[in-house]
Amino acid sequence: MPRKKTKSLQRELNPDRLYGSVLVQRLINKSMKDGKKSSAEKAVYMAMEFAASKVKSKNPLEVLETALENVFPAFEVKGRRVGGSNYQIPYPVQGHRRIHLGMMWFVGSARSKKGMPYWQRLGAEIVDAYNETGNAVKKKDEVHKMAEANRAFAHFAR
Numbered sequence: 251m252p253r254k255k256t257k258s259l260q261r262e263l264n265p266d267r268l269y270g271s272v273l274v275q276r277l278i279n280k281s282m283k284d285g286k287k288s289s290a291e292k293a294v295y296m297a298m299e300f301a302a303s304k305v306k307s308k309n310p311l312e313v314l315e316t317a318l319e320n321v322f323p324a325f326e327v328k329g330r331r332v333g334g335s336n337y338q339i340p341y342p343v344q345g346h347r348r349i350h351l352g353m354m355w356f357v358g359s360a361r362s363k364k365g366m367p368y369w370q371r372l373g374a375e376i377v378d379a380y381n382e383t384g385n386a387v388k389k390k391d392e393v394h395k396m397a398e399a400n401r402a403f404a405h406f407a408r
């Protein structure tokens with residue numbers, strides 16, 4: 251008997267204190283470790299200021315939004331078993347999942363760098379994403395290439 255599809259409930263987030271942006275608040279929450287929100291908040295704000303100074307922009311929020319927009323994926327591949335074979339089927343990514351994937355790649359690539367404080371690593375990743383380089387953008391490009399390569403199997407999508 252097939253399972254009943256349930257709609258997941260997305261919690262409404264309050265905007266962050268400094269910029270009044272829900273996107274920044276989500277980045278703070280994704281950057282948080284061991285429930286230390288205040289230190290994650292400081293790190294994100296310092297990284298945004300650092301990135302804005304590197305890009306020579308007056309508005310750190312615009313720099314972050316542009317960088318994240320360059321990281322958010324449009325497609326992803328999901329495995330599906332059809333007739334005894336597994337196919338990687340491309341699906342468009344929508345809404346909150348798009349933001350979630352992009353931010354997880356963003357924070358993951360910042361954490362994978364070593365040798366400097368987290369706010370500097372995050373700031374460097376913001377600058378790289380703003381310039382459409384860096385590990386998070388590379389990850390997005392890999393996923394898009396995989397989706398493009400498996401476009402022939404799109405007719406298997408439900």
